[in-house]
Amino acid sequence: MSQTNQRLAWDTVLDLGDDDAPLVSRLERAVRDAVHDGRVPGGAALPPSRVLAQTLGVSRWVVTEVYGQLVAEGFCEARVGSATRVAPGAAAHAVPKHHAPSGRPSPAAPARRDLRPGVPDLRQVPRSAWLRAVRDALTDAPDTDLGSPDPAGHPAARAAVAAYLARARSTCAGADDVVVTHGAGDGMTRLARALRAAGHTALLVEDPSWGRLRDVARAAGLLPVPVPVDDGGVVTDALVAAAARTGARAALVTPAHQFPTGVALAPARRDALVSWARDVDGLVIEDDYDAEFRYDRRPVAALQGHDPGRVALLGSLSKTVSPAFALGWLLAPPQWLDRLGEDAGGAAPSTVDQLALGRFLTDGAYERHLRAARGRFRRRRAALLEALGAALPGHEVSGLAAGLHVVVALPDGVPAAAVVRAAAARDVAVTDLRRYRVSAGPRASSPDRSGEALVVGYGNLADARVDEAVAALAAAVRATTTAEASKR
Structure with missing residues (x-):
């Protein structure tokens, strides 16, 4: 694929959409869709970040963030002195839901905003x-x-x-x-x-x-x-x-x-x-x-x-x-x-x-791996807490400065299960604390006095996605709160 044809193809097929998702997310989705559709084959060189940024009218930072994330996941490959390329077989890594054959369930794909607990940083496996x-x-x-x-x-x-x-x-x-x-x-x-x-x-x-x-x-x-x-x-x-x-x-x-x-x-x-x-x-x-x-x-x-x-x-x-x-x-x-x-x-x-x-x-x-991981997780946890404080003020966040998760309490009358569903619709994977209970019903001894809370993991959350993941989670909490209030 020549650079001229490549430029023309990208001008045509990359649709960033007009939704309210961050530009980074929209561009990443557009690149994935182009590969999944077969419009950009495995092994094809992607345009230089400066060229693609000019073509799409976005900042170069947006493009480099997307390229970095796709390389970290193995969806793309990058070598010093060479272009960023689509990995061979990348189209088979995941299939968008709207591409599932008629009459067959689409395969479950992990959410890009991964807030599940107990998952380490899979991008940093040694x-x-x-x-x-x-x-x-x-x-x-x-x-x-x-x-x-x-x-x-x-x-x-x-x-x-x-x-x-x-x-x-x-x-x-x-x-x-x-x-x-x-x-x-x-x-x-x-x-x-x-x-x-x-x-x-x-x-x-x-x-x-x-x-x-x-x-x-x-x-x-x-x-x-x-x-x-x-x-x-x-x-x-x-x-x-x-x-x-x-x-x-x-x-x-x-x-x-x-x-x-x-x-x-x-x-x-x-x-x-x-x-x-x-x-x-x-x-x-x-x-x-x-x-x-x-x-x-x-x-x-x-x-x-x-x-x-x-x-x-x-x-x-x-x-x-x-x-x-x-x-x-x-x-x-x-x-x-x-x-x-x-x-x-x-x-x-x-x-x-x-x-x-x-x-x-x-x-x-x-x-050596653990020392490096502790540094990453310490910084990521601090960024997560800052984002939660800004997006969900007044929500108690508990848990030691340790591990790969925190607990976020929800307001009275807001069921965590409904928030989990609302978050999934926004491509956020998060977990209801009740999932881990042995006995039914709220417990007075638990950190969340209302009995409703989310377990929010950050181990496998990309650093560049912390703010957008929390923003989407906060939107899910607000939407659920409004929906529950309307029922009363």
């Missing part, structure tokens, strides 16, 4: 570092390492996990205390089945909390027993009372950064929780899902180090790197290790992946 770890691990692995994997994990990976957690999370465990898993869900599956085999029938869980691990426990035959959460984390007095009522002797908690309320477990409650486990010969399962991300101070030490004989720790790469890696770890008390074999959970992760994990941890690549 691909090169991981590829280097895989290559080095395979190069150095003896032939004997490539046989059937040990259900507990490869010794090198277990040793690397133990060493990393000791220095980063103040845990107390050796390589023999580590089980390498497919992620936190796999680790929870192993623990839940082992608990059930040992005669446990119930599991104390925070209310609200992440549903995936509760579902795993239920599938293994354990009844989840809700325990309320307040500004100090799980209410240990209520936990002890629930345990006495149900006979539960195991509890699943998130001490470092409770999900979704965003609080940390108070020091006195940490002590009380471990004391309870000792008194009843029980087990505390610590979900350490995003403890590495604390922005106002150093992360609190893992509860596991407080009593390794009563606390099992779950961790993974899902929230820090990407769920696509499907790798994690479980630190288990010695008396539970023999129960966590293949029969309790499933096959171990690929030996090659485990060896790569060991390299990734021991050569410092993981910690």
